[in-house]
Amino acid sequence: MTSFLTAVYIMWYRQIKRFLRMKSRVITAIIQPLFWMVFFGLGWAGMFRGQISKSFFGGSFLAFLTPGVVMISVSTISFMSGVSVIWDKEFGFLKEVLVAPASRSAIIFGRALGDSTVAVMQGLIVLLLSIVFYPNLNVTFLPIALVSMILTALTLTSIGISIGSKMSSMEGFQLINTLIFMPTIFLSGAFIPLASMPNWMKTLTLINPLTYGVDATRNALTGVGFLPLTIDLLLLSIFSIFFLGLSALIFKRTTIG
Amino acid sequence: MNAIETMNLTKRFGNLIAVDHVSFNVKWNEIFGFLGPNGAGKTTTINMLITLMKPTEGEAFVADYNVVENPEEVRKRIGVVFQDPTLDRHLTGWENLWIHGRIYGIPKRELKIRIKEFLEFVELDNWANVQVKNYSGGMMRRLEIARALICNPEILFLDEPTLGLDPQTRVKIWDYIVKLKKEMGVTIFLTTHYMEEAEKLCDKVAIIDYGKIISMGTVNELKHSIGGEVVYIKTNDANYLAILASKIESEGFAEKTKIICNEILAVYTKKASETIPMIFDVAQKLKIKVAEITYHIPTLEDVFLKFTGRRLRDEKVDFFEHFRMSRMRRWRK
Numbered sequence: 001m002t003s004f005l006t007a008v009y010i011m012w013y014r015q016i017k018r019f020l021r022m023k024s025r026v027i028t029a030i031i032q033p034l035f036w037m038v039f040f041g042l043g044w045a046g047m048f049r050g051q052i053s054k055s056f057f058g059g060s061f062l063a064f065l066t067p068g069v070v071m072i073s074v075s076t077i078s079f080m081s082g083v084s085v086i087w088d089k090e091f092g093f094l095k096e097v098l099v100a101p102a103s104r105s106a107i108i109f110g111r112a113l114g115d116s117t118v119a120v121m122q123g124l125i126v127l128l129l130s131i132v133f134y135p136n137l138n139v140t141f142l143p144i145a146l147v148s149m150i151l152t153a154l155t156l157t158s159i160g161i162s163i164g165s166k167m168s169s170m171e172g173f174q175l176i177n178t179l180i181f182m183p184t185i186f187l188s189g190a191f192i193p194l195a196s197m198p199n200w201m202k203t204l205t206l207i208n209p210l211t212y213g214v215d216a217t218r219n220a221l222t223g224v225g226f227l228p229l230t231i232d233l234l235l236l237s238i239f240s241i242f243f244l245g246l247s248a249l250i251f252k253r254t255t256i257g
Numbered sequence: 258m259n260a261i262e263t264m265n266l267t268k269r270f271g272n273l274i275a276v277d278h279v280s281f282n283v284k285w286n287e288i289f290g291f292l293g294p295n296g297a298g299k300t301t302t303i304n305m306l307i308t309l310m311k312p313t314e315g316e317a318f319v320a321d322y323n324v325v326e327n328p329e330e331v332r333k334r335i336g337v338v339f340q341d342p343t344l345d346r347h348l349t350g351w352e353n354l355w356i357h358g359r360i361y362g363i364p365k366r367e368l369k370i371r372i373k374e375f376l377e378f379v380e381l382d383n384w385a386n387v388q389v390k391n392y393s394g395g396m397m398r399r400l401e402i403a404r405a406l407i408c409n410p411e412i413l414f415l416d417e418p419t420l421g422l423d424p425q426t427r428v429k430i431w432d433y434i435v436k437l438k439k440e441m442g443v444t445i446f447l448t449t450h451y452m453e454e455a456e457k458l459c460d461k462v463a464i465i466d467y468g469k470i471i472s473m474g475t476v477n478e479l480k481h482s483i484g485g486e487v488v489y490i491k492t493n494d495a496n497y498l499a500i501l502a503s504k505i506e507s508e509g510f511a512e513k514t515k516i517i518c519n520e521i522l523a524v525y526t527k528k529a530s531e532t533i534p535m536i537f538d539v540a541q542k543l544k545i546k547v548a549e550i551t552y553h554i555p556t557l558e559d560v561f562l563k564f565t566g567r568r569l570r571d572e573k574v575d576f577f578e579h580f581r582m583s584r585m586r587r588w589r590k
Contacts, residue, residue, distance in 0.1 A: 018345065
């Protein structure tokens with residue numbers, strides 16, 4: 001039996017190598033959040049000034065939006081890990097991994113870690129570029145933002161992998177993407193302040209792991225948040241452990257045909 | 258113990274029975290072939306042996322380990338080349354082998370040496386650093402064979418190793434397979450629906466159809482099971498075939514007859530050159546016109562025809578044309 005860590009490392013290595021080969025994906029993942037910042041952020045920024053900005057966004061709309069955009073780019077890439085599972089099914093690579101004498105948990109953990117690394121790296125790039133638009137971010141808290149990004153990425157890659165393992169077609173995943181991932185984004189507080197949501201919507205945001213990721217990052221970078229930072233990080237840790245375990249469980253039962 | 262042993266191995270998908278109480282043994286250092294048409298249950302059998310699927314019924318031992326109870330032990334001792342490519346197309350050939358070797362726990366230094374060795378073996382050393390998506394189908398298959406060998410398997414499973422490859426590449430892959438057995442002592446289990454492949458490579462062949470083994474033995478044993486030679490006759494009106502068949506049997510100059518696909522009569526005989534004139538006599542007496550007639554020394558295809566009454570491949574080529582072509586191929590060699 002291959003050692004657990006070797007298997008984790010080699011799957012991590014594979015996911016990273018693979019991502020770096022796909023130049024178009026790298027570029028898309030950086031450009032897209034920038035569009036949000038420029039067109040959406042600068043577009044609305046003029047509208048939300050003064051009192052509105054203070055009461056809803058804790059000071060400035062751009063300060064509010066920047067952590068949101070960063071976290072959306074992290075979670076989009078993380079969730080796409082499910083697509084790579086389906087591709088691997090389609091091109092047969094998954095079979096090759098399934099017959100290997102290595103722990104399935106190690107394999108899935110390595111995958112999640114690899115895709116999370118990619119997602120966090122991209123999140124960091126987006127964050128650094130956002131400073132161009134909004135230079136007043138609290139950079140000393142960057143390490144804490146990083147922790148929140150890592151935990152969020154692990155949670156969402158695990159969810160993506162779990163769904164991908166159960167799906168057999170790309171079309172199916174697109175449907176899930178729309179049905180689950182879109183609401184996850186809208187109900188995370190990335191674009192819309194939680195405080196201004198109707199109560200039923202607010203309840204939904206509380207079961208959404210991304211809510212705590214966005215809130216933790218916002219806490220770290222702007223000093224303003226809906227919940228205290230420690231609670232955000234605690235809940236995020238619980239979510240990431242739960243979903244990692246779940247994905248390992250689902251992947252263990254994966255068979256072909 | 259043998260390399261592979263199965264007892265009543267069975268796989269059901271709902272009501273459908275894909276593999277039906279299959280029992281066979283594969284000796285160490287033997288090339289064992291599963292020959293049968295598409296959908297006969299070959300791949301399902303392999304999937305059970307390599308621990309990807311659980312049998313519904315029956316038992317299987319690979320390298321002395323039960324596939325259900327000790328899948329990990331089985332996986333350590335086998336190499337698999339699947340029917341469809343299972344490579345990571347975005348990685349290079351070298352990287353594919355590297356990831357495989359590391360997952361199988363081969364130490365880095367040793368792995369580097371082995372990758373070099375096996376890339377040379379399949380003549381892909383010049384392509385090591387090219388992404389697999391730029392490889393041809395034959396090159397991918399060769400890379401997969403190299404990959405399956407990296408972890409020093411005792412038993413190698415090849416599912417349709419030359420499916421969809423051009424003739425030159427096919428011959429090359431046959432060479433590798435024979436070399437593997439002779440030089441490295443690997444036991445090989447392969448499936449194929451090409452009878453030439455089974456004849457050329459296999460020490461022992463099991464003919465499988467609708468999930469059942471219908472005949473098993475060495476290539477020669479199987480051919481002899483037909484008893485001599487085969488004559489194929491086509492008449493102007495297929496309705497007369499049955500009459501002709503019963504007459505031939507009652508005259509007693511052929512051992513057995515069989516009507517194939519409702520259009521052709523197969524006559525199994527010791528010496529076709531003597532039987533043919535007698536067939537003409539009988540036909541003339543019955544006022545039946547023979548449209549075409551051919552005979553040859555049996556191939557595995559004839560064995561399959563005899564046991565199933567169907568052809569191995571459902572190609573739309575005319576029956577006689579098919580045999581003419583396969584005979585021409587043999588002459589060319």
